[in-house]
Amino acid sequence: MDLTLTDEERQVRDWVRTFVTRELMPLEPRVLERERNGERGMTPDQVRGLQDKARRSGFFGIQTPEEYGGMGLGAVMNALIETELGRTFVPFAFAGDADNILFEANEEQKDSYLGPTIEGTRRSCFAITEPGAGSDARNIRTTAVRDGEEWVINGEKTFITGGDVADFAIVFAVTDPDKHREGRSDESVSCFLADREAGWTSAPIPTMGEWGPASLSFQDVRVPHSAILGDEGRGFELAMRWIGKGRYLLPARALGACERLVEMGMDHARNRVTFGEPIANRQAIQWMIADSAVEIEALRWLVLAAAWQVDHAIDSRQAESMAKLHGGVHANQIVDRVLQIHGGMGYTRELPIERWYRELRLLRIYEGTDEMQRRTIARNLLSGHVSVRGHLG
Numbered sequence: 001m002d003l004t005l006t007d008e009e010r011q012v013r014d015w016v017r018t019f020v021t022r023e024l025m026p027l028e029p030r031v032l033e034r035e036r037n038g039e040r041g042m043t044p045d046q047v048r049g050l051q052d053k054a055r056r057s058g059f060f061g062i063q064t065p066e067e068y069g070g071m072g073l074g075a076v077m078n079a080l081i082e083t084e085l086g087r088t089f090v091p092f093a094f095a096g097d098a099d100n101i102l103f104e105a106n107e108e109q110k111d112s113y114l115g116p117t118i119e120g121t122r123r124s125c126f127a128i129t130e131p132g133a134g135s136d137a138r139n140i141r142t143t144a145v146r147d148g149e150e151w152v153i154n155g156e157k158t159f160i161t162g163g164d165v166a167d168f169a170i171v172f173a174v175t176d177p178d179k180h181r182e183g184r185s186d187e188s189v190s191c192f193l194a195d196r197e198a199g200w201t202s203a204p205i206p207t208m209g210e211w212g213p214a215s216l217s218f219q220d221v222r223v224p225h226s227a228i229l230g231d232e233g234r235g236f237e238l239a240m241r242w243i244g245k246g247r248y249l250l251p252a253r254a255l256g257a258c259e260r261l262v263e264m265g266m267d268h269a270r271n272r273v274t275f276g277e278p279i280a281n282r283q284a285i286q287w288m289i290a291d292s293a294v295e296i297e298a299l300r301w302l303v304l305a306a307a308w309q310v311d312h313a314i315d316s317r318q319a320e321s322m323a324k325l326h327g328g329v330h331a332n333q334i335v336d337r338v339l340q341i342h343g344g345m346g347y348t349r350e351l352p353i354e355r356w357y358r359e360l361r362l363l364r365i366y367e368g369t370d371e372m373q374r375r376t377i378a379r380n381l382l383s384g385h386v387s388v389r390g391h392l393g
């Protein structure tokens with residue numbers, strides 16, 4: 001078994017590491033200051049400036065296939081990049097990526113939605129969750145009713161990331177109520193590309209995190225029949241594919257945050273003297289560091305194993321759910337320990353630990369809660385779909 005990185009993986013990883021260290025980390029004090037004043041950590045111009053800088057070095061569309069002008073990097077490479085980006089809380093992503101399911105668009109839709117999203121001139125949001133249907137996403141109530149060459153959409157969506165700034169929504173609605181009542185959501189839900197100009201409205205939802213989602217309201221919003229993404233009635237599968245992608249990338253980002261946090265914890269432990277000795281000499285502190293390091297290492301391999309399976313077209317759903325669950329649970333334990341190591345200072349807004357504490361909490365909720373990941377993992381095992389021996393058999 002070869003667990004080393006290829007030369008290309010190492011080069012890409014090192015380039016991103018340098019970018020994060022030189023370009024992003026110096027912005028951290030300013031980002032904290034702005035956020036404490038109730039502003040976004042960075043202005044859109046600032047983000048664009050950094051994205052342009054990265055683009056000049058070829059970093060554009062890291063997940064976007066080369067035929068669409070991107071780098072077309074694989075899942076392992078993407079996981080390595082996310083981990084490096086996760087080492088800072090500066091809210092940054094390379095430009096040039098689009099929602100994975102937009103690549104399912106027909107040529108006309110690609111011109112109107114995919115291309116502009118890749119170029120950053122249009123912004124999307126992904127809208128499936130509703131006030132009455134989150135984990136139980138098959139139970140959505142938003143409807144789309146055919147009226148000649150148009151569909152009329154009615155319903156409420158909630159907790160939609162980017163919903164307040166998006167130019168268009170990738171929105172899921174019931175198009176076959178009979179099948180939906182029979183529980184056949186694989187055939188009853190369609191996916192629509194709905195422009196904001198079509199009439200849907202949004203309102204921000206304040207959260208404990210720094211970038212809030214929004215609720216979306218659709219009241220008799222008319223979109224053309226050509227707004228359906230993929231096949232009519234087959235939207236649910238697209239929704240699951242969209243959500244599936246984050247299952248190894250979200251914990252990859254958390255992995256980077258945990259590495260940085262434990263480094264901060266160790267620095268503080270070496271320097272903070274109590275009762276005549278650095279607290280790093282105390283077993284209570286050492287155990288926190290040791291447990292965190294073990295959990296980080298386990299997360300690294302869960303993330304990379306899931307990404308590797310994606311790259312090798314192996315059914316990666318079990319591995320991705322495991323990475324997401326482990327990441328959610330342990331990143332939260334780790335940030336809590338690092339806060340504890342810092343004592344009262346850890347609880348203040350002088351340091352970014354409380355910020356990470358709030359941000360990492362979300363990992364246990366969105367794109368499939370811990371409980372939903374456990375449900376998936378247990379069901380896959382109990383049905384015999386996978387074995388506890390993992391993909392090696």
Ligand SMILES: Cc1cc2nc3c(=O)[nH]c(=O)nc-3n(C[C@H](O)[C@H](O)[C@H](O)COP(=O)(O)OP(=O)(O)OC[C@H]3O[C@@H](n4cnc5c(N)ncnc54)[C@H](O)[C@@H]3O)c2cc1C
Pocket residue numbers: 126127128129133134135136158159160161162207209212213362365366367368369370371372375
């Ligand atoms: C900041 C943020 C951003 C988000 N971004 C998006 C987005 O961009 N697009 C989008 O569509 N959605 C988004 N979401 C929604 C998110 O995916 C849902 O909040 C999540 O799926 C949980 O759904 P819920 O909030 O309705 O909780 P519920 O489904 O009501 O669950 C409540 C609790 O019950 C548990 N539970 C539910 N069912 C079971 C069961 N069968 N067995 C055991 N426990 C169960 C859950 O795990 C949870 O702990 C976002 C949410 C947040 C907070």
